[in-house]
Amino acid sequence: MSKTLITTFSENLIAWHARSGRSGLPWQGNRDPYAVWVSEVMLQQTQVATVLERYPRFMKRFPTVQKLAKAHIDDVLAEWAGLGYYSRARNLHACAQQVMKEFGGQFPSDPVMLEQLKGIGRSTAGAIAAFAFHKRAPILDANVKRILARLFGVEGAMQEKVINDRLWKLATDILPVKPKDMPVYTQALMDFGATWCTARKPVCLGHEKKCPFEKSCQANLSNQVLSLPQKIVKAKSPEFDCDMLLIRSGNSILLQKRPSKAIWGGLWSLPESVWVAKSPSRKTTPSIQNLFAAALPEEKASPWLRVCKTAQAGPQIKHVFTHRRLWMQIWYVSTSKLVEPGNEKLKWVPLKQLGRYGLPQPIKVLLQGLSLARGGDLKN
DNA sequence: AAGGCGGGGAA
DNA sequence: TTCCCAGCCTT
Missing domain, CATH: 3.90.79.10 (Nucleoside Triphosphate Pyrophosphohydrolase)
Structure with missing residues (x-):
């Protein structure tokens, strides 16, 4: 793997974001840990277009972690209805109470501490730490997995422990040096995966746009872009x-x-x-x-x-x-x-x-x- | 490591 | 239809 790619990646990605990143999403630019947390959980496995309508509604109904903690679970679930994966809403409610009781109403800034909270896994903990506290913590969502698998030519199923560990290591290695760059860098990763390095129609296979990493991307150089990350064949649902x-x-x-x-x-x-x-x-x-x-x-x-x-x-x-x-x-x-x-x-x-x-x-x-x-x- | 857990948009 | 998505939790 290329040393230069690792050391120059974050800078190039942030430069890309300045030109082509998404902007104007209601949860962007907000450093309030509560607002960041709600958006990250709502966006788990859920499209931006869906969250776009639902996030402001949720924040209006439950503006603070205190109010969410005090709410009745039925009201939280009613607000969440239609978003799916309802354990997210139950965990959100439980986590709000955890934050009130164990942390005096203030979210911890350490990703390791964040990960102890209900419904916050390693990636969401990293996102909150990066966006709200400028911590040098990596994320590893589907976007980042795809970007890294292609960039570094990582073969193998994403859920295999060896592969997963390798990706977390890479995600950590390519972080920007300066903590203050973490919010824009993390946003840039998500934007790049969601709009350019996409699963089905990555821009490197089209003619209109030029990917800043085309010369260093292993998948692009070996014509494997659509076959990475490796897809898992799923059984027909019963x-x-x-x-x-x-x-x-x-x-x-x-x-x-x-x-x-x-x-x-x-x-x-x-x-x-x-x-x-x-x-x-x-x-x-x-x-x-x-x-x-x-x-x-x-x-x-x-x-x-x-x-x-x-x-x-x-x-x-x-x-x-x-x-x-x-x-x-x-x-x-x-x-x-x-x-x-x-x-x-x-x-x-x-x-x-x-x-x-x-x-x-x-x-x-x-x-x-x-x-x-x-x-x-x-x-x- | 594998399976459970929603819903909507895109192809 | 199938695939995909800012994943996490339980077993």
Whole structure:
């Protein structure tokens, strides 16, 4: 590997950033550790375009680490709804309380200390330390992994420990010498990976722009740009069926709080059956009694079984996750009076208040269609 | 080391 | 459809 590349990289990258870096993003130029932290977590595995709308909203609702720490987790999850990876929201809330309790409301500046906090891994710790405290701490997100793998011709799967260690070492070796350069340098790395050294259409393979590293990039010199970093072949995601109960009484819907460990953890959703592997022969309508028993607690003593007479089949909704495909069969149920939930995980929610709850995206879409429909039957 | 955990945009 | 993304946590 080239010594000169290592020593000149940060300077050249910062020069590139002055010409071609992104600017005007709402979280840029902010040295408030709280603001930096929220943006870094929100941007984990999430596109800039998505965060662009959601970040200002979140900051307006929870302007300080104190206010976030004091908030109810349901309100944090409601604000996070639609962003995905909800453990981020749960950890964000827990981390805010950690910062209040263990650090007197001030984020630590040492990346090693930051990494001890909930939901902050090594890369996010590095980003916060660099942006908020000008620490010479490296980041290693997907952008940086791609840049380094290409620049230094690193072959092998990114999740292999040996490869990962090599990349962290490289990321550390190429840091700028002056701490004050860390914010612009870190931003430049992200910008370069996101806009020039991209996964599918890197500028070195086009004709319009000239990459400042074309003469020193191992992947470019050996015509391996698109094959680095090495891609991992993933198995086809498994498919599941489940039934969901849309129980309505007047203008209220019965929602159920989801367990925090599972998918959509901590969000409010419809009572649902167990997920079963999708089988092509699954055409029989489930016994509605069994469905209630599976979806609702204390089935024997519960009055719920009495309201099931009116159950009607609703739409079947397909939802695609990164690692799952789910077919949700909706069942409409009407009951004239509000049955006591008899369980703190269950709650009647007026249609007009649904916006206050953190709902899984497909459920939100389903219920929005409902609210827009004229009153009366759910099956309009 | 591998798998779980969302959602949207791009190709 | 599949791939990709400012990753982290658990097992």
